[in-house]
Amino acid sequence: xxxxxxxxxxxxxxxxxxxxxKRRLPKRLLDAxxxxxxxxVMVIGISGAVATENMLCVLVCLVxxxxxxxxxxxxxxxxxxxxxxRRRFEGKGDGESSFTQGFVGASLxxxxxxxxxxxxxxxxxxxxxxxxxxxxxxxxxxxxxxxAAMGVGVLFSxxxxxxxxxxxxxxxxxxxxVLSTLVIGEMSAVGGVLILALGINMLGMRKQPLPAGNMxxxxxxxxxxxxxxxxxx
Numbered sequence: 273x274x275x276x277x278x279x280x281x282x283x284x285x286x287x288x289x290x291x292x293x294k295r296r297l298p299k300r301l302l303d304a305x306x307x308x309x310x311x312x313v314m315v316i317g318i319s320g321a322v323a324t325e326n327m328l329c330v331l332v333c334l335v336x337x338x339x340x341x342x343x344x345x346x347x348x349x350x351x352x353x354x355x356x357x358r359r360r361f362e363g364k365g366d367g368e369s370s371f372t373q374g375f376v377g378a379s380l381x382x383x384x385x386x387x388x389x390x391x392x393x394x395x396x397x398x399x400x401x402x403x404x405x406x407x408x409x410x411x412x413x414x415x416x417x418x419x420a421a422m423g424v425g426v427l428f429s430x431x432x433x434x435x436x437x438x439x440x441x442x443x444x445x446x447x448x449x450v451l452s453t454l455v456i457g458e459m460s461a462v463g464g465v466l467i468l469a470l471g472i473n474m475l476g477m478r479k480q481p482l483p484a485g486n487m488x489x490x491x492x493x494x495x496x497x498x499x500x501x502x503x504x505x
Contacts, residue, residue, distance in 0.1 A: 275401035276392065276437045279408045280430045283382065286412040287427035290419025297420060306421040307475060313381060314471030320464025329458050329497050334465060337490025347485035350376050357428050373473075374425025376485060378418050379432040380470050382411055384463035384491060389456055392437045396444025404437070450495055458494035466491065 294302065324330050341347070354372030382388070387410075391403030411433075419426040440447065451459075466484050473481040 273395075273438060273441055275395045275404035275408075276434065276441055278401075279404055279411060279437065280434050282408040282412045283415045283430045283433060284427065286415035287419045287424075287430075290416040290426065291424060293416070294420045294423065302421055305417060309417050309421055310471050310474030312471075313377075313474060314468055316381070317464045317466070317468030317471055320460050321468060322461075323464070324458060324461035325454065326458060326498075329494055330461050330465065332501070333458075333462050333490045333493035333497055334487060337462075337493050338487045340489040341486035342483070344489075345486070346488055347483045350485045354425060354428075358425070370423050371425035374418060374422030375428050376425075377422065377470050377474065378415070378426040378429035380466060380484065381414060381418075382429055382433045383436045384460075384466055388433075388437055389440065389451070389459065392440035393444050393447065393451065396441035455495050455498055458498065459491055462490050462494060 297305075321330070351372050354375040357375065358371040387403055387407040391407050394400040394402075395404055415426060466487050469482040469484040469487065472478065473484065
């Protein structure tokens with residue numbers, strides 16, 4: 273758990289630094305920074321998605337996961353959580369849209385990916401902090417940029433990071449027999465598609481943002497797919 277706490281502290285400190293920079297940067301520069309971050313997020317998403325060794329697994333998991341997430345309406349629940357946090361801690365700051373975009377977007381970027389999953393497993397099983405510490409450096413740089421562009425909502429992404437990484441560390445013994453290298457790779461590939469959707473939203477490429485939140489269940493379906501259907505694909 274210490275490595276998880278370090279990751280969270282780095283995100284908090286760097287998000288605070290981003291807020292200080294935000295107040296000193298002109299809107300034109302912040303808009304340019306937002307576009308640059310959107311492009312970077314798209315590159316991260318594409319690099320993760322193309323790493324798949326089983327495209328059918330990614331496709332099936334995305335379809336089934338999106339159906340589940342849409343029926344549960346995860347996107348609306350995330351928006352409601354973001355709005356609650358905004359009202360509770362920010363007041364009339366950046367506005368609902370900016371706060372929620374920062375909270376949801378940063379949470380996806382920090383939690384979805386091989387480093388969060390593998391690093392948490394290594395920390396829990398082997399006491400090896402190296403991957404999570406490396407991730408902390410990357411998250412710190414990202415937090416500064418994201419917060420400067422999208423505001424204080426990014427700071428609250430530390431909550432899902434703590435729950436996600438901390439949960440994996442605590443459950444690592446049980447998960448070690450389920451999450452093989454292949455499974456982790458396919459989970460990361462599905463996550464890459466979600467991060468790509470986030471980048472599209474950040475760049476405003478659609479009038480209606482892609483409901484990336486409703487796709488979240490897809491990340492957890494590759495173990496099921498590979499266990500039940502992998503041999504048939």
